[in-house]
Amino acid sequence: MNSLIRSVLLLALAAGSCLLSSAAMSEKNLAGVWVGTYSEDWPDRFPGPELGDYAGLPINDADRLRALSWSASLIALPEYQCRVHPSDYANSFADIRLWEERDPITEKLIALHLQHFAWQTRRTIWMDGREHPPEYAQHTSMGFSTGQWDGQVLTIHTTHLKEGWLRRNGAARSDKATVTEHFIRHGDILTWTVVVNDPIYLEEPFIRNRDYRYSVDNQVANYACDSVVEMVRAPGYIPHHLPGTNEDVKIFAETHGIPYKAAMGGAATMYPEYIKVIRSLPVPSPR
Amino acid sequence: MQSLSVSSFCKRGVLLALGILLASGSHAQQQDFSKVKIEALKVRDNIYMLVGSGGNITLQIGADGVLIVDTQYAELSDRILAKIRELSKGPIRYIIDTHHHADHTGGNAKLRAAGMTVSGGNVGGDIADAGAGAQIIAHENALLHMTAPPAAGQPAIPSAALPTLTYFTPKKDLWFNGEGIRIMYEPNAHTDGDSIVYFRQSDVISSGDVYVTNQYPFIDIANGGSIQGIIAAANNIIDLIIPVYGQDGGTLVIPGHGRLSDIGDVINYREMLTIIRDRIADMIRKGMTLEQVKAAKPTQDYDPRWGASSGFWTTTQFVEAVYKNLSTAQGK
Numbered sequence: 001m002n003s004l005i006r007s008v009l010l011l012a013l014a015a016g017s018c019l020l021s022s023a024a025m026s027e028k029n030l031a032g033v034w035v036g037t038y039s040e041d042w043p044d045r046f047p048g049p050e051l052g053d054y055a056g057l058p059i060n061d062a063d064r065l066r067a068l069s070w071s072a073s074l075i076a077l078p079e080y081q082c083r084v085h086p087s088d089y090a091n092s093f094a095d096i097r098l099w100e101e102r103d104p105i106t107e108k109l110i111a112l113h114l115q116h117f118a119w120q121t122r123r124t125i126w127m128d129g130r131e132h133p134p135e136y137a138q139h140t141s142m143g144f145s146t147g148q149w150d151g152q153v154l155t156i157h158t159t160h161l162k163e164g165w166l167r168r169n170g171a172a173r174s175d176k177a178t179v180t181e182h183f184i185r186h187g188d189i190l191t192w193t194v195v196v197n198d199p200i201y202l203e204e205p206f207i208r209n210r211d212y213r214y215s216v217d218n219q220v221a222n223y224a225c226d227s228v229v230e231m232v233r234a235p236g237y238i239p240h241h242l243p244g245t246n247e248d249v250k251i252f253a254e255t256h257g258i259p260y261k262a263a264m265g266g267a268a269t270m271y272p273e274y275i276k277v278i279r280s281l282p283v284p285s286p287r
Numbered sequence: 288m289q290s291l292s293v294s295s296f297c298k299r300g301v302l303l304a305l306g307i308l309l310a311s312g313s314h315a316q317q318q319d320f321s322k323v324k325i326e327a328l329k330v331r332d333n334i335y336m337l338v339g340s341g342g343n344i345t346l347q348i349g350a351d352g353v354l355i356v357d358t359q360y361a362e363l364s365d366r367i368l369a370k371i372r373e374l375s376k377g378p379i380r381y382i383i384d385t386h387h388h389a390d391h392t393g394g395n396a397k398l399r400a401a402g403m404t405v406s407g408g409n410v411g412g413d414i415a416d417a418g419a420g421a422q423i424i425a426h427e428n429a430l431l432h433m434t435a436p437p438a439a440g441q442p443a444i445p446s447a448a449l450p451t452l453t454y455f456t457p458k459k460d461l462w463f464n465g466e467g468i469r470i471m472y473e474p475n476a477h478t479d480g481d482s483i484v485y486f487r488q489s490d491v492i493s494s495g496d497v498y499v500t501n502q503y504p505f506i507d508i509a510n511g512g513s514i515q516g517i518i519a520a521a522n523n524i525i526d527l528i529i530p531v532y533g534q535d536g537g538t539l540v541i542p543g544h545g546r547l548s549d550i551g552d553v554i555n556y557r558e559m560l561t562i563i564r565d566r567i568a569d570m571i572r573k574g575m576t577l578e579q580v581k582a583a584k585p586t587q588d589y590d591p592r593w594g595a596s597s598g599f600w601t602t603t604q605f606v607e608a609v610y611k612n613l614s615t616a617q618g619k
Contacts (some may be wrong), residue, residue: 060591061587062587062588062589062590062591063588064588065587065588066588066589069562069588074558079525079534079550079554080554082532082533082534083533083534083551084533084534084535119533120532120533121533121535134326134328134338135546136326136328136336136338136343136545136546136547137328137546137547138539138546138547138548138549139546139548139552140535140536140549141533141534141535141551142535162535162551162552162555163551163552163555174591174592175552175555175592176592199591200591200592201591225532225533235522236518236519236522236557236561238557238558238561238562238565240562240565242565242566242569243566243583243585
């Protein structure tokens with residue numbers, strides 16, 4: 001009788017153990033070094049976007065004016081030179097490292113940490129259910145992120161971002177934006193989807209996908225940046241274009257024979273149906 | 288120079304009334320403070336930002352006692368004092384007013400009464416109450432505004448709420464709770480009596496209303512404010528800040544209103560104001576009238592983030608103030 005009870009208990013224990021481990025198995029392990037695949041949007045990534053290319057960005061009129069006022073000379077100012085790209089944009093550039101922070105007793109996941117090669121920024125994705133800080137707390141380039149597993153997809157919600165860029169040619173993303181991200185692992189491929197919601201500058205959410213491949217023999221290098229004075233300028237000088245005076249923004253449209261209106265972005269330019277509209281618009285003379 | 292038309296005369300009157308409104312505290316009388324909760328955000332080891340209604344309060348606490356930058360509205364003083372006592376039982380020694388407006392000085396009297404001034408020697412022996420009440424430090428112009436005759440129907444500011452120690456030099460230094468504190472004058476910015484407070488060891492700047500994150504800065508022209516002074520103040524703050532790598536963190540800035548900031552936020556603010564200033568200055572150079580400038584929407588790209596169509600300080604009032612500033616010889 002005793003041996004029967006013991007057997008039943010052992011079976012129950014084994015079943016419980018299987019349940020527990022399968023629960024844990026539903027969370028993918030994302031730890032490791034991941035190398036960017038750069039299978040899309042290459043010009044927008046390493047070389048940088050062309051001046052006047054806002055096509056496909058769901059920006060509103062206010063953000064368009066900001067973009068048209070932007071001068072690339074701005075980033076020559078010392079206080080702009082080492083500004084890092086925000087967490088909703090930094091995943092476009094180079095490799096990343098992910099690692100886990102677990103409770104040493106329970107093995108419960110407390111946080112995921114992520115380091116970008118680009119600008120060597122680090123962010124923390126809290127997985128322990130903590131609340132986001134109040135609005136009056138500090139905003140940062142990485143923002144405040146919390147995550148949860150939705151089946152085998154890690155979904156991240158980020159608030160407390162400083163103002164950043166949707167595209168690094170002047171299209172701004174406000175500090176009122178929130179970001180939802182999804183990490184989806186398929187074997188050695190990681191798909192990272194970023195959804196930017198900006199009530200200030202976007203007509204619709206902006207969605208960006210990036211793919212990475214798991215690497216067994218790469219490390220993420222460091223990234224140094226020191227600000228220097230590159231030219232003598234009057235104190236407080238901010239390079240910008242006065243409304244209606246920016247000729248640089250025609251470069252993209254004229255180089256590629258794209259209608260000016262299409263190059264200026266807006267939610268409509270994100271969709272395939274816009275190709276019909278493009279065909280009806282005047283094309284600028286090539287440069 | 289343009290002659291003073293009836294409409295511009297009226298608008299100047301509105302701006303003057305706004306300044307008086309803030310200075311007198313009648314703005315506060317229109318608010319319901321019953322649900323306001325005072326919350327504390329830890330900024331550095333011994334520095335807190337208190338948030339309620341009105342300007343942010345900076346609190347520095349330590350072995351020497353408590354130092355307070357700005358005191359919000361009088362109606363909130365009990366709650367502010369209770370929150371301070373949660374964080375420190377030490378004596379309130381100093382209050383620093385960044386400027387004279389009632390949303391930053393309304394609590395002066397009650398918080399001063401809860402504190403005590405360090406006094407001694409002949410003064411302590413000869414004047415029995417020399418140590419009673421905390422010291423209130425402000426720029427001299429702030430005191431002048433607080434002692435000016437009140438607007439019709441408004442009460443005078445009680446003497447217990449007035450600064451007890453003023454300065455008229457570019458800076459005033461203080462050593463308290465183990466660190467140097469530099470109070471710096473920012474001329475003709477939000478008003479003509481603005482101070483910013485730099486906690487050198489904690490590496491925190493309390494900016495008053497020369498830097499805010501919630502809306503376009505209020506330029507109190509009637510009390511000596513100017514867009515050029517606000518931009519100069521933002522540049523001075525940027526000069527003081529040393530960021531960590533990547534322009535995130537480092538020196539932190541507690542704004543007059545809004546959220547805790549670092550250099551990136553102040554740079555964006557300075558950039559926004561400089562671009563708007565340049566646009567309106569260009570329009571003035573082209574001979575555009577105020578109405579033409581407003582119609583041209585020189586703030587259009589920043590309005591969704593910084594503007595307001597109603598309330599105490601609207602986008603229209605901001606554009607008018609910038610235009611007026613830049614139209615004067617002093618503003619050019």
